[in-house]
Every structure is written in C-alpha cells, then in structure tokens.
Amino acid sequence: MTAFPRALTARRRMPSPVLVLAALAVAAVSLLPPVYLVVRISDAPARAIEVIARSSTLELTWRTLLFASAATALAMAIALPMAWLTERSDLPGRRVLRILGAMPLAIPSYVGAMVAVSALGPRGLLQQALEPLGVDRLPSIYGFWGATFVLALFTYPYLLLTLRPALLSLDPRLEELSRGFGYGRWTTFGRVILPQLRPALFSGGLLVALYALSDFGAVSLLRFDTLTRVIYTSYRSSFDRTSAASFALVLAVIALAIVTLEVWSRGRRRYDAIRGAGRQAPVVPLGRWRWPALAFVAVVIAFALVMPAGVLAYWLVRGMQAGEVVRAAWSAAGNSVLASALAAVAAAVAALPVAILAVRHRDFPLSRPIEVLSYTGYALPGIVVALALVFAGINFGPLYQSLTMLVLAYVLLFLPQAMGATRVALLQARPSMEEAARGLGRRPWQVLATITVPLASRGMLAGAALVFLTTMKELPATVILHPTGFETLAMRVFDASREAFFARAAFPALLLIVLSSLPLALMQLPPGTRLPLSWLARLLPGQGTPPRAAERAEEATDAV
C-alpha cells in the first residue's frame, strides 16, 4: 500500500515537500499583516472599540465608502463607452485612441492630483489665464468632487483593460439573434451585451474601488479625508498606535468585504462555457453620433493624458529657467529602481511555488488555502500593510526601517499580480508536457528546470514587470516604511507637490512615468497579441482567474 492517505494521492502525484514548504512560507508571511493588526488591537480592546464606535469614525467610514463608490461609478461611466467606441464602432482614429485611452495607467493618481491642483486649483494655470477676463474664482478643486474626478480619471484604464477582451470575445450571433427577434440596438445592448460584460465590469470596478480605498497621495493633495489619510495622520501626528490600528482594521474589513462581494457576484454563473462563432463582431456605424462620440473620447484623453503631460512639461521648463536642481532626482530614481527591481524579483520567485501548487496540485488539500492566503495583499490597502509591518518590525528589531522590510511590504502588496501572470502561464503548459518529460527520463526537479520554468518564464517576467511598475508608483507604504535617508521618486513628487513646489515635482514625476512604463515597452509580446496594454489586462489580479485562463489554455491547445 502507499505510504500516504488516499485523499492525498488522489488524481495527481503528491507535490514535493520542498514545494509545499516554500508555498507555506509565502502564505505564512502573507498572513502577517492581518494577524498583527488583530493582535495589536486586542492589546487595548476597550480603547479600540471606543475609537471605532465614535460618531466621527462612522462618518469617516461613510465618507470613504461614498468616495470609493462615486469614483468607481464615474470610472465605469468613462470606461464603458470608451471601450465600446474604440473596439466596436467606426469611431474615427480608433486605433490610436485605443492606445492613448489606456495610457493614463502610467500616471500615478498623486501626479494626476498635483497636475489638477496646479492647473485648475486656486491661483492655478487656468485661473491665471482667465484673470484678464475678470474670472477670479473657479469652482474648488479640493474635497469630495475633486478627489472623485481625479481618481476616476486616472483609474478608468483598469476598467478599460478588463472590458476590452470581454467585448472582443462576445459572440456576435447573440446580438444578431436579439436583433432578429426585433429588439433595437439599445435594447440589445442592455439585454444581451451588458449582462455578458458584467463580470469584466465587476472585476475592473473592484480594482478601481480598491485603488480609491487605498489611495493616499491624491486624497492628501486634494485635502479630502478618507480612512487611509486619517490613518496616516493619526499615526504620524500623535503616534497613537491603537487608533491608527483601529482605523486600519475598519479599512481592511471594507476592502475584504468588497473583494468578497465581487467573488460572490461572479457566483456559479459561467460566461465562458459557450465559445463564440469564431469571428469578430461587426463594426457598428455611429452615423450622426460619430462626432459627439469622438468629442467625448477626446475630452477624456485631454484631461487624463494631454493635460498632465502639458502641465508637467510646463513646470519642467519653468523650473529649469528658475535654476531648479534636477540632479538630485537621479539618486531618488536609483532608489526607486532598486527597491522596485528587488520587489519584482522577490514577488516572481515567491509566486512560483504557490502558483505551481494551485495549478498542478489542485486536489492537494493545502493548495487552495495557500492560494487564498497569498491574495491577502490584494485586498489590503498599502497603509494597512505598512502599519502592520511597523508594529511587527519594532518587535523584530533590526528589520525596522530597513530596505528588506520595505521590499517585504511591496511583495505582500503585489504578490497577486505576479501570481496571476504565473498562473496563466502554467495553465498554458499542460501537465502532459511535464509527464512527457518524466517519461523521457527527467527527474522532477529537472522537469521543473527544463519544462515548467521555461514555459512559465514569459508569465513570470510579465508578472515581475507589472510588480515593478506598481512598486515604482507606490506611495503610502513607502512613506511609512522607507529607511531613513532613502528617498524615492514617488516620495519626492509627493513631498514637493504637497508644498506646492510644482516645478520641483515635475522632473521626478516625468522620470517616474517614463521609468515605470519602460518594462512594459521592453516586455516581449506573446504571439498574436496586438498591444502590451491589452496583454496587461490579463495579468491584472482577478484576470488570472480560471475562466479566462482556461480560455487561454484552450487557445494554446488550438495553436499547438
């Protein structure tokens, strides 16, 4: 008889103990932040309850929720028509607009906020320009609406990228069927297209909502108090650890609730089961809506892309004329690149054992719990992870305010991005390939080295690139955990714009945008992909989930 209980030998061979240990280690570290928060709060439970139950806390929570919902709704209102117009209609210049529309992804929300304040704020560029005309007051950019607009403007690409593949994979026969039953375009859109887009809309919306919840830079510059901002101020100003931890717990619970809601909304319904007719949906002529539609897309791109680029360029020139020191940005850039590269490599390596377990050993009883745990950082806002690590770091002495701890925070936050990409790649590499290699005389670790890793390498690389890009832009965890004297580009941009030294912020901001989009450009494209950005959509967390991945695997099977 076998040495293992039957349940473990079921279906596939046992995972090797080394693999399981590695994955368990990753899961244990992922569990650190939430566990530490709970432990921290249970030290002074009465005080924590008092903080959480305060009416001001409830109001703050409500305001945060409202802000996240409004930003998500607005981002949907921008992304849905834009995705449809650039993919399915005869919009003039749609090929170029398709690329331009996704580009604001490279602009961090705090750079967007800085641009908005300097251009549209009091004594901003717009007001200066309008002053001769007698306009001395513009509607305030600060507060709820300003924050909502800026957030939506710089996060809608997440939705655009998740909606795009969904729109392209729609089965045109269903639309024809609906039209054949006598329903018009609008009814067909509402009854046939929209329901099919729902999963993409929800998973993209989830990304925007989580972004809004965890955003620190933009809400700070736009002076709008959300939970994240209040956590930071109460941590910095009063060193009141318990109230900071209590707010963090509330924020973590909200984020987890939103993720749960999204998973639940996906439910058991399947959208991928029936394959399309294998042809592209026809282009819809816009007719007299052509120019209004183009105007809409142009306005979005003007605000989300042209304005930031123009304003940054303006301040850069102004700064250089005024003799602003550009040199100092290079060391910050070096720090950013170093920390991001370390985080990218560490995340890719940490993701591999978890992804192998999840894809190759699905029936191993620990695989699923480990995978779920590794997604913890996906839901937790950066400020929460940072606080937990601060609390933990004080106990672990030497790690506190070290580069190691900063990188650890990045890995915790962005591991799911590396996971998603690696998972998809592993799903494409069918298990029979690994068995074929074993049958041809290779030992399990040789199979890993010659088949599994090479096949997953493109996905691992893509995942690492994505982690790099996200880490470059990360602000809240960086602000709290950076080693003394270790200044990154993100911090420099934020600090300078907080003091309204826009000329000083311009160069690092531009450098940040260029450096973080570099890995995307360098990334080799898989065969058959048109754009790096459309591929990126697949790598975003939530996109590496089985249905889409299975579809990719199926495509790969067709191709081989």
Place this chain on the structure above:
Amino acid sequence: MRSDGVAVRAEGLRIAFGSTVAVEDLTLEVAEGDLVALLGPSGCGKTTSLRLLAGFERPDSGQLWLHDQQVASDGQFVPPERRGVGMVFQDYALFPHMSVAQNVAFGLRRGDERETRVREALVLTGLAALGRRSVHELSGGEQQRVALARALAPRPRLLLLDEPFSNLDLALRARVRAEVRDIVKRAGTTAVLVTHDQEEALSIADRVGFMWAGVVEQFGTPDEVYTHPATLHSAEFIGDANVLRLPAREGRVETPFGTFAAPLDVDSVAVVLRPEDLQVLPGGVAGEVTHREYYGHDQVLGVRLRDGTTVRARVGPHERLGAAGPISLGLRRAPLVFGTDG
C-alpha cells in the same frame, strides 16, 4: 527473474481516486514486440491503466514487471523517469518552446550519438525535412509523428500511446493508423495503445485487451475477441450484436431460431447473434423487413420476426429486397449464450 519474451506483466493492479475505483484489476501479459490495444468505453479505466504502466500513477495494490524488472509492488515504486517507457499523449504534449529536433532530442543524453539518433528517429517517422521547424507550424498528423519520434528516440523498452488518433480527422485517421503501426513495427518496440474505437483496435493490434469497469475482461487476438467474446459486455461493445434476453431451463434456451445450450445454473440468458451470422434462407424463420440500410459492400436489414422479436441482419449487396416485405432468415452459426442471473 521473470521469463524471457514478456515485456509487461501486470498482476491485479488496482487504483482508486478517493472513493472512485478507476482500475479494479489490471492483469495482462504483453509479449515482446507485440502491439496491444486496450479497448473499452470511456471511463472504463483504460487511460489510467496506461498511466499505471508508465508510472504516472502509483497503484494501491498489485504488481507490475517491465521485462524482468519489478517496477511496482507493495512498498516499491519505480518513478516514470527510470522505467524506460516512451509515451505518446492524446494531446501530443509537444514542448512549444523547442523545435521539432529539440523535442525529439529531449529524452537523449548529451553525446555524439544524440545527433545521429535524432536523425534516425526523424527519418523513421518521415520527418527528416522538418527538424528545424517550430512545432507550431506542423499539421496535426505531423505533430503526432513528432510525438512518436520523441518517444521512440531513446529506444524505449515499451511504447505507450494514449488515444493517439482521436485528435485527427476521420479522413486522415485510417492512413495515420497504418503508418504508426508500420513505424512501431520497424522500430521493433513493444507497444500498448489505448482506444475506445473498436475498428482501430481490431485493425492494428496484435492483441486486444477489452476493459470494462476497471477490469480486463478479455485478452486475446482481434479475431478471438470478436468471434469468441468472453463476456456479454465485450460481445455488445465490440461489433454489432443482436441481444435476445430469454429465459433458460435446464441448460437450454429456446430462441426463434431453435433451441440452444445454455449454462446449467442460470434462469435467464442473453443470446448474442451477430448481424452477419444471419442469412436469407428460404424456408427459415419468417419475418417482415421493417427497414434497410444500404452500405454498398453489404446491407443491413431490420427484421421483425413472427413472435415480435426484432433483429438486424447483414446480408450481401446483391440480395434484391425492398425496404419492406416478407423475408425468411436462418443462422450461419450457433449463437453465443451468456448467463445473466444476478
């Protein structure tokens, strides 16, 4: 320790996944150089049996020898990489990041002989011109030959093929089948292939193992398995069969075609009549033709006999019969009778 000339000896191999028993009893002996087909309906455990032979699954009990090496028994298990077994997967499992030649070379140790062996395997499978190609550029039939070349290159002692023709379209299948048999025979390798297609099994295998519900119910030459099925399952699955379920008394069963011997200890039997064992016989059992399928090389008649029994009879293409009308049938040979009690 085992006799020469035996490539595979499996004794009572059993494996369960959770509470599902996939293979109940895999017992068979494959002679060296033979091409054996494991045949059975889907879910009968034939692919799992193949994976047991390859070492991708570890049996819960039973013993397995490949040539004179014991590779599985209680407490002993030789992993797939040390079995010297070549495998061709249903989906071919070609490595997409390698060329055709690199795929074929994968199982070979580095050395002078490697190049030569790759070339030999490519020539054997008719792929000599395609070595530098990427596997993405090949047709289905070519991919299959690459998988075969890759499996054969290390000169395996045993070649395993899992539904090797199921991904090919029908027109291609018969030709590729003959090609593969030819290649395997020229390589001189013992081979076991798994299929649910009886025509495939009967036409290319030296021996056929019929599997049902995780058990090898019969193992023999194609004509043995077809003409003397050991069980009702195999009679029904392999080939076309009229099955008449009738009561038996004292070792006899009465059929419209006469009385035949039945097992002594049963009350009910299944009488199996192959359609081609029925013939048009003036003065035989009278009936009505109810429909007719004309195939060219022969035709199949649906006939309702006097007592209401319906049978299918395969007759020559020259019988001039309408799609309806009277007919009388007789038997060419005695039917098979299986007891069906309990």
